[in-house]
Amino acid sequence: MQQWLIAWIKSALIEVQEYVKLCQATARGAVTRPFYWRDLVTQMEIIGLGSLTVVILTGLFTGAVLALQSGVTLDQFGARPYVGRLVSATMVKALGPVLTALMLAGRVGSGIAAELGSMAVTDQIHALRALGTDPVRKLVVPRVLAGFIMTPLLTAVANTVGLIGGWVIAVFQLRVASGLYWSSVVEGLYIEDVYMGIIKPFFLGLVIVTVGCHVGLRTSGGTQGVGRSTTNAVVAASVGVLAVDFFLTRLILSVLYP
Amino acid sequence: MTIASTAGEAARPAAATVEPIAVFEDVHLAFDEKVVLRGVSFAVMPGHTKILLGASGSGKSTILKLMLGLLKPDAGRIWVHGERVDTMRERDLLALRDQTGMVFQEGALFDSLTVGGNVGYKLYGETDLPEEEIQRRIEELLGFIGLDEYLERMPSELSGGQRRRVAIARAMAFKPKLLLYDEPTTGLDPLTALTVDAEIVKLRDLEDVTPVVVTHQLRDAFYIAGHQAIRDPGVRLVPAPPEKVAEADFVMLREGKIVFEGSADELRCASDPYLREFLS
Ligand SMILES: Nc1ncnc2c1ncn2[C@@H]1O[C@H](COP(=O)(O)OP(=O)(O)OP(=O)(O)O)[C@@H](O)[C@H]1O
Ligand SMILES: [Mg+2]
Numbered sequence: 001m002q003q004w005l006i007a008w009i010k011s012a013l014i015e016v017q018e019y020v021k022l023c024q025a026t027a028r029g030a031v032t033r034p035f036y037w038r039d040l041v042t043q044m045e046i047i048g049l050g051s052l053t054v055v056i057l058t059g060l061f062t063g064a065v066l067a068l069q070s071g072v073t074l075d076q077f078g079a080r081p082y083v084g085r086l087v088s089a090t091m092v093k094a095l096g097p098v099l100t101a102l103m104l105a106g107r108v109g110s111g112i113a114a115e116l117g118s119m120a121v122t123d124q125i126h127a128l129r130a131l132g133t134d135p136v137r138k139l140v141v142p143r144v145l146a147g148f149i150m151t152p153l154l155t156a157v158a159n160t161v162g163l164i165g166g167w168v169i170a171v172f173q174l175r176v177a178s179g180l181y182w183s184s185v186v187e188g189l190y191i192e193d194v195y196m197g198i199i200k201p202f203f204l205g206l207v208i209v210t211v212g213c214h215v216g217l218r219t220s221g222g223t224q225g226v227g228r229s230t231t232n233a234v235v236a237a238s239v240g241v242l243a244v245d246f247f248l249t250r251l252i253l254s255v256l257y258p
Numbered sequence: 259m260t261i262a263s264t265a266g267e268a269a270r271p272a273a274a275t276v277e278p279i280a281v282f283e284d285v286h287l288a289f290d291e292k293v294v295l296r297g298v299s300f301a302v303m304p305g306h307t308k309i310l311l312g313a314s315g316s317g318k319s320t321i322l323k324l325m326l327g328l329l330k331p332d333a334g335r336i337w338v339h340g341e342r343v344d345t346m347r348e349r350d351l352l353a354l355r356d357q358t359g360m361v362f363q364e365g366a367l368f369d370s371l372t373v374g375g376n377v378g379y380k381l382y383g384e385t386d387l388p389e390e391e392i393q394r395r396i397e398e399l400l401g402f403i404g405l406d407e408y409l410e411r412m413p414s415e416l417s418g419g420q421r422r423r424v425a426i427a428r429a430m431a432f433k434p435k436l437l438l439y440d441e442p443t444t445g446l447d448p449l450t451a452l453t454v455d456a457e458i459v460k461l462r463d464l465e466d467v468t469p470v471v472v473t474h475q476l477r478d479a480f481y482i483a484g485h486q487a488i489r490d491p492g493v494r495l496v497p498a499p500p501e502k503v504a505e506a507d508f509v510m511l512r513e514g515k516i517v518f519e520g521s522a523d524e525l526r527c528a529s530d531p532y533l534r535e536f537l538s
Binding site: 118119122123124126127128129130131132133134 | 323326328348349351352353355356358359360362363364366367368369379380383428
């Protein structure tokens with residue numbers, strides 16, 4: 001039992017160490033040459049455009065549910081016209097970034113882990129190195145940068161669509177006037193909230209993609225190993241997103257809202 | 259028309275020194291509990307063929323990967339092109355690998371690139387040759403392996419043998435000084451296998467590409483050792499004179515150790531029961 005625990009702690013520490021090393025190498029690769037621009041563009045397309053549908057659907061339904069739920073609650077206080085406030089504050093500050101990131105962990109994190117994982121088990125990573133290419137620069141840096149850039153954009157899309165989803169419910173179900181809804185939306189947002197909503201997705205995007213790359217590159221054990229890596233990447237990235245979101249929120253709260 | 263006949267522009271001077279191109283000195287390696295190499299030492303001389311034999315799992319592919327610096331040994335020293343690759347940083351290794359190519363056992367083609375993109379990967383990515391020059395070279399290489407029409411195909415649309423041939427073309431594209439072939443003819447029909455063997459010989463004799471060949475096919479091993487390429491004026495393969503045949507060195511691995519090292523003739527006459535069984 002004790003031995004098992006020690007072995008487990010040791011492998012966990014090695015995993016963390018390797019992850020930190022990969023992040024350092026990525027940071028170095030992002031600011032020095034050679035830089036693979038073509039791969040960056042491709043990855044931005046895959047991560048950004050590819051995730052658009054799922055992010056729009058997530059945002060739409062989340063906004064709609066928020067409006068429905070807060071409509072019921074607000075009715076108890078006779079405050080139904082304020083539904084926009086609740087939708088916008090919750091969506092922009094909390095749910096938009098987190099839900100978008102969780103969807104991306106499922107879609108992008110798993111995709112990256114599977115792709116790099118199968119490259120690893122079929123010796124393609126070795127082949128890249130044999131041909132004089134640094135796999136971190138060629139594979140990891142473009143993906144991480146693409147995730148860093150696209151996650152905030154996708155979050156903005158999710159937020160916007162969420163507000164529209166809320167509007168649909170507010171106007172057609174709760175019978176709140178359209179103008180009232182939108183002015184309430186704006187009232188609900190303080191500039192600090194907007195900062196919070198913009199800052200968080202950058203870091204969440206980094207977490208998702210670096211975890212996916214790390215797990216993918218360390219894959220071993222054939223096709224079975226690729227399956228394991230894919231699952232691990234989604235689980236690790238999702239937990240990472242929730243944990244980082246918590247700590248970031250605390251940090252930003254203490255800095256922005258003294 | 260072959261690569262060797264068209265691309266021999268810069269005839270390099272014959273090697274003046276007899277420094278080995280690669281040296282293994284008492285190399286040990288284990289994956290976790292599993293010991294793969296226990297004290298392997300040998301040297302590869304420039305222009306001489308090195309043939310690695312051994313049962314499945316005896317560590318042949320591992321030796322090739324160590325030579326490229328893709329893996330690090332637990333103990334021992336490895337020199338390639340006069341540099342210590344076992345202690346070298348990855349950044350310097352990337353540059354050193356301009357001189358060393360490898361044909362991976364399963365091909366290891368890049369799934370996301372076309373056949374042409376794979377073959378020209380190094381030329382596009384790491385050199386600044388003009389576009390038409392690269393195109394011409396890719397077509398030439400594909401012509402040699404008999405896959406001219408496959409330029410725009412994806413690797414997933416190829417058969418196993420075709421993938422192997424594309425992998426060989428990719429490794430030959432930039433004419434390294436040292437080329438590591440991991441079972442280049444396994445799974446090929448006898449005719450294609452012979453073309454590949456002939457190309458290994460031509461690259462060795464006409465372009466100074468020193469081959470290290472891992473193979474189970476003794477027929478191919480003896481073919482490579484027993485032939486030489488000459489230009490008179492077209493490129494031809496002729497049976498090699500005895501002193502040339504003796505240059506080819508056979509190395510037999512068993513359970514992480516070298517159990518035989520010698521020429522083709524010595525291998526044929528070896529009396530060791532394990533060797534005899536392996537050869538039969
Ligand atoms: N990444 C790895 N992790 C753990 N064990 C490995 C790894 N790579 C190779 N091995 C083990 O090392 C041993 C030697 O492998 P290697 O691929 O060098 O064999 P080989 O001689 O090339 O065999 P084959 O003729 O089947 O290709 C095998 O027993 C294999 O199980
Ligand atoms: Mg092998």
